[in-house]
Amino acid sequence: MGKKMNSILLSLFLVFAFVLSGCSVETKETKATSDATTVNEGTSKATATTAEDTTAANKYAGESLTILMASGDGSNEAVKAAMDKAAEILGITLEYSVVPDDQFLNVINTKGSTGNLDDVIFTSASLSDLPYAEFAELSGDWVSHISDATKSFTLNPDDGTTIMAPFGAESNFGLAYNKAVLEKAGVTLPIKDYAAFLDACKKIKDTGVTPLYISAQENWTPQILLLSSFTTTLLKDDLVTQLSTNKVKPQDVQGIVDIWNNVKAFSTNGYINDDFLSSSHQMGLEAIAKGEAGFYAVTDGAYGEIKTAYGDLIQGVGLTLCPMWNDEADAFVMGNRSARMLAATKNGSKLDIAKAFIDTCISQEVMTVYYDMSPGASPYVDMGYDLTSSEWNQEMKELATQFPTHGDWCNNLYDGTAVMNKFFGEFDLRVQSMFSGKTAQAAVTDWYTAYSESAKAQRVEGF
Amino acid sequence: MGKKGFYSNWMMYPAILIFVVFFIIPNISGFYLAFTDWNVYFIDDMRLVGFDNFQKLFIDNIFWISLKNTLFFVFVTVMAKNIIGFIMALLVSKASKFNTYLRTVMFLPVMISGIVISIIFLSIYNPETGLINTFLRSIGLGALAKGWLIDSKFAMSSIAAMEIWQWSGFNMVIFIAGLQSIPHNFYEAASIDGATWFQKIRYITVPLMIQSFTMTFVFSIISGFKVFAQVYGTTNGGPNDSTQVMATFLFRSFARGQYGYSAAVGIVFMLVITLFSALFLVFLRKKEIEY
Numbered sequence: 127m128g129k130k131m132n133s134i135l136l137s138l139f140l141v142f143a144f145v146l147s148g149c150s151v152e153t154k155e156t157k158a159t160s161d162a163t164t165v166n167e168g169t170s171k172a173t174a175t176t177a178e179d180t181t182a183a184n185k186y187a188g189e190s191l192t193i194l195m196a197s198g199d200g201s202n203e204a205v206k207a208a209m210d211k212a213a214e215i216l217g218i219t220l221e222y223s224v225v226p227d228d229q230f231l232n233v234i235n236t237k238g239s240t241g242n243l244d245d246v247i248f249t250s251a252s253l254s255d256l257p258y259a260e261f262a263e264l265s266g267d268w269v270s271h272i273s274d275a276t277k278s279f280t281l282n283p284d285d286g287t288t289i290m291a292p293f294g295a296e297s298n299f300g301l302a303y304n305k306a307v308l309e310k311a312g313v314t315l316p317i318k319d320y321a322a323f324l325d326a327c328k329k330i331k332d333t334g335v336t337p338l339y340i341s342a343q344e345n346w347t348p349q350i351l352l353l354s355s356f357t358t359t360l361l362k363d364d365l366v367t368q369l370s371t372n373k374v375k376p377q378d379v380q381g382i383v384d385i386w387n388n389v390k391a392f393s394t395n396g397y398i399n400d401d402f403l404s405s406s407h408q409m410g411l412e413a414i415a416k417g418e419a420g421f422y423a424v425t426d427g428a429y430g431e432i433k434t435a436y437g438d439l440i441q442g443v444g445l446t447l448c449p450m451w452n453d454e455a456d457a458f459v460m461g462n463r464s465a466r467m468l469a470a471t472k473n474g475s476k477l478d479i480a481k482a483f484i485d486t487c488i489s490q491e492v493m494t495v496y497y498d499m500s501p502g503a504s505p506y507v508d509m510g511y512d513l514t515s516s517e518w519n520q521e522m523k524e525l526a527t528q529f530p531t532h533g534d535w536c537n538n539l540y541d542g543t544a545v546m547n548k549f550f551g552e553f554d555l556r557v558q559s560m561f562s563g564k565t566a567q568a569a570v571t572d573w574y575t576a577y578s579e580s581a582k583a584q585r586v587e588g589f
Numbered sequence: 590m591g592k593k594g595f596y597s598n599w600m601m602y603p604a605i606l607i608f609v610v611f612f613i614i615p616n617i618s619g620f621y622l623a624f625t626d627w628n629v630y631f632i633d634d635m636r637l638v639g640f641d642n643f644q645k646l647f648i649d650n651i652f653w654i655s656l657k658n659t660l661f662f663v664f665v666t667v668m669a670k671n672i673i674g675f676i677m678a679l680l681v682s683k684a685s686k687f688n689t690y691l692r693t694v695m696f697l698p699v700m701i702s703g704i705v706i707s708i709i710f711l712s713i714y715n716p717e718t719g720l721i722n723t724f725l726r727s728i729g730l731g732a733l734a735k736g737w738l739i740d741s742k743f744a745m746s747s748i749a750a751m752e753i754w755q756w757s758g759f760n761m762v763i764f765i766a767g768l769q770s771i772p773h774n775f776y777e778a779a780s781i782d783g784a785t786w787f788q789k790i791r792y793i794t795v796p797l798m799i800q801s802f803t804m805t806f807v808f809s810i811i812s813g814f815k816v817f818a819q820v821y822g823t824t825n826g827g828p829n830d831s832t833q834v835m836a837t838f839l840f841r842s843f844a845r846g847q848y849g850y851s852a853a854v855g856i857v858f859m860l861v862i863t864l865f866s867a868l869f870l871v872f873l874r875k876k877e878i879e880y
Binding site: 133134136137140141228229231232235236239343401403404558559562563564579580583584585 | 602827847
């Protein structure tokens with residue numbers, strides 16, 4: 127009997143110990159470690175800087191917030207510095223829950239559906255199908271100052287309330303160019319079409335410099351060539367409506383295949399770096415900063431990266447159009463609404479603190495920290511103060527007086543809605559695959575296959 | 590039977606519970622999910638779609654590429670790991686301090702995580718600054734310098750080389766145990782009969798080590814089919830999906846939020862692995878010799 131009782135108790139103890147080990151004691155720890163890598167544990171506590179800040183800091187001192195973000199944002203120094211500044215002002219600590227970029231959508235939707243969403247979400251508004259129903263309505267003073275270009279992307283698509291606070295700059299994509307290289311080659315700007323661009327590349331190559339730098343090791347950089355040039359192609363012949371309702375396939379549209387072919391041609395025409403398959407974005411920045419390349423397709427965030435890494439060499443680099451179009455009439459300046467957004471979880475236990483944190487992030491003090499490190503065009507107007515914008519943004523503004531401005535093809539507003547947002551179809555990988563040997567026709571077909579699968583999963587009509 | 594049987598049964602139940610919760614139930618759920626359209630966009634609303642996921646899978650070109658790559662990887666790594674492991678075991682099976690040191694060195698790569706190996710080899714395989722191409726250029730063989738991971742002709746073989754380098758030591762350890770279990774009198778008798786070294790290996794060592802070969806082959810086959818970290822950490826299935834394997838293909842489907850489709854992929858891959866493992870097991874078991 128004694129042994130029998132011992133064995134029962136031992137078995138029950140084993141089961142109990144197992145169950146206990148699977149439960150978390152601290153909810154914060156579970157949120158911080160499941161499915162994600164915790165990158166940073168908060169910052170120092172409050173040293174309030176103003177009387178109002180002192181009040182907020184006293185109110186929330188000792189509290190903490192968890193912030194969910196993708197690894198691309200988690201590695202951005204300007205973002206981290208700004209977040210930490212806001213935390214310092216409020217006297218709170220932050221726990222970052224960073225997930226790989228390609229898993230962010232999965233993680234945020236899964237957390238949203240199970241009620242485990244972090245207190246604050248830092249996301250790219252270019253992602254479609256975020257769990258908008260989980261985001262709280264925001265009502266800070268800044269709401270009425272959001273620019274028209276960015277406004278629609280901050281709204282809940284179901285009820286039109288403001289659920290996201292733009293944080294990063296409204297961006298320009300284009301070709302970074304080295305001023306000295308172009309001057310030596312006798313190339314003048316703006317270059318208005320693809321034929322003129324090839325001519326410019328030839329002139330640059332004759333001086334012994336790589337005309338166009340490609341960093342195809344990364345999957346997000348080659349696509350900038352098309353992100354900043356593809357929109358006007360789609361604006362023709364009601365293509366957007368036809369593509370988004372599956373009435374036409376992109377591989378059957380000659381204009382689409384042609385512009386992809388123009389990009390593909392760089393892998394074989396001798397105007398790019400020999401090591402394009404193994405080159406990284408950092409190598410591209412170095413090449414353009416030091417005059418080892420004439421052009422390099424970038425986002426305007428590269429201004430801050432070059433400035434940080436190469437100091438005064440940034441003065442010798444500008445930003446211009448990316449003319450992959452054959453017809454000069456298709457020329458445009460790519461000006462995008464702000465992509466980086468902050469949101470608060472509606473059913474979070476710390477909703478008040480999360481909202482206060484977001485309001486603090488959109489304050490002059492915190493925004494100045496961010497824009498001093500990563501200059502750009504603010505998504506807010508008439509805030510009563512100026513933020514550092516870069517010479518690149520100024521250049522693109524001047525070009526915008528000559529050419530129309532559109533967003534990138536995926537996030538551009540077509541008749542007021544970003545209808546192509548659901549059809550990204552791993553566009554970055556499709557463009558990268560052309561540099562790995564695929565024909566433009568095959569790459570466009572793969573793009574259609576990928577976006578139609580996604581559209582079918584989203585139960586989009588016509589797919 | 591009485592008290593002793595009762596005691597052992599009770600101790601078994603916690604393990605059974607864990608096995609049921611973490612293996613049986615998920616697998617049964619996976620079977621069900623494979624017939625639904627469950628995805629990230631409608632996470633609370635899944636619908637049964639019959640065999641749609643399997644149909645989509647079998648017409649997907651990338652699925653066949655991943656299956657072909659996986660079978661290539663399994664064949665190359667199983668053969669190479671076992672041959673190299675066996676040769677290493679023959680070389681270091683005799684007891685000595687030097688051999689003990691060699692065994693340790695050869696086994697060390699097994700202790701390193703697959704992702705870490707991938708990062709190390711990413712550097713070694715770098716076409717511009719990597720160890721291999723730099724060495725080839727330094728000895729005048731620059732023409733042989735390749736894009737080991739970026740050229741689709743060499744990428745899969747390069748990844749297989751990583752696996753062989755890492756796991757040959759594991760097989761070596763198993764073979765050493767097998768070698769040491771063979772009675773010496775067989776070799777003595779063979780020597781008296783005038784057998785050469787090679788004849789001893791062929792007619793004594795290999796037949797009496799079939800059980801060891803069975804173990805290493807099955808382990809190698811299963812780990813070959815499960816390859817993921819090496820591919821994900823180096824090429825992530827590229828360039829142009831030329832190095833996609835079953836595990837990265839499944840992971841990609843999951844990362845796209847297509848959970849039902851991923852479950853179908855997992856079911857098919859499980860069946861493939863089970864079939865191949867069973868075939869090899871039956872074949873090798875027939876060759877085992879009792880002595």
